Amino acid sequence: MAIYWILFGGIALLSFLVQMNLKRKFEKFSKVSLGNGMTGKDIAVKMLSDNGIRDVQVICTPGQLSDHYNPTNHTVNLSEDVFYGQSVMAAAVAAHECGHAVQHAQAYGPLKLRSSLVPVVSFSSKWITWLLIIGILTIQTFPQFLLAGIVLFATTTLFSFITLPVEIDASRRALVWLRGAGITNNFNQQDASTALRAAAYTYVVAALSSLATLIYYVMIFMGRRN
Numbered sequence: 001m002a003i004y005w006i007l008f009g010g011i012a013l014l015s016f017l018v019q020m021n022l023k024r025k026f027e028k029f030s031k032v033s034l035g036n037g038m039t040g041k042d043i044a045v046k047m048l049s050d051n052g053i054r055d056v057q058v059i060c061t062p063g064q065l066s067d068h069y070n071p072t073n074h075t076v077n078l079s080e081d082v083f084y085g086q087s088v089m090a091a092a093v094a095a096h097e098c099g100h101a102v103q104h105a106q107a108y109g110p111l112k113l114r115s116s117l118v119p120v121v122s123f124s125s126k127w128i129t130w131l132l133i134i135g136i137l138t139i140q141t142f143p144q145f146l147l148a149g150i151v152l153f154a155t156t157t158l159f160s161f162i163t164l165p166v167e168i169d170a171s172r173r174a175l176v177w178l179r180g181a182g183i184t185n186n187f188n189q190q191d192a193s194t195a196l197r198a199a200a201y202t203y204v205v206a207a208l209s210s211l212a213t214l215i216y217y218v219m220i221f222m223g224r225r226n
Contacts, residue, residue: 029089040082040090069100099170124152160207
């Protein structure tokens with residue numbers, strides 16, 4: 001168990017460092033101008049158009065780093081800094097979110113799988129905490145509660161790992177398009193790549209953290225008779 005806490009502490013520290021790194025990169029590349037006068041919204045609209053996507057709306061959403069693509073209502077939601085921004089960071093984030101729209105339009109396998117898990121994960125999230133708490137409190141008499149909690153938690157862990165290829169592929173599509181469309185050049189293409197890589201690390205750490213937590217509950221369940 002001590003080894004687990006060392007591992008969990010290491011992942012928690014790594015998560016903090018990755019988040020701080022992402023914040024620094026965001027602030028740094030938000031100050032690097034594209035030089036073409038295009039805003040994040042302009043870039044998103046152009047990328048969607050270039051990929052033949054006509055049914056997706058680009059809208060502004062409040063908050064920082066709140067950017068996301070919503071396949072349910074076909075919207076690319078960009079935070080204010082990205083929507084109105086004319087920086088390398090705004091371009092990279094806007095193109096990345098449009099990358100998800102392209103995935104959706106092309107029925108990208110991992111995205112379809114992740115989308116199919118959304119209802120399951122939504123259901124699991126409502127009950128996981130209660131089942132785990134009750135399961136730990138009654139582990140000697142009713143271990144089934146903890147087992148049920150572990151099964152539900154496993155679905156969220158699976159979701160985290162399926163998210164990785166989805167995010168990495170969206171960034172790849174974004175970078176290829178940015179370069180091909182002439183939005184970025186030899187001077188700032190690497191900046192865009194660095195920014196998206198920093199964002200991708202957050203998903204990697206989140207998946208590892210979820211896996212570590214899942215292992216912890218499995219260890220409790222397996223050691224209930226000790």
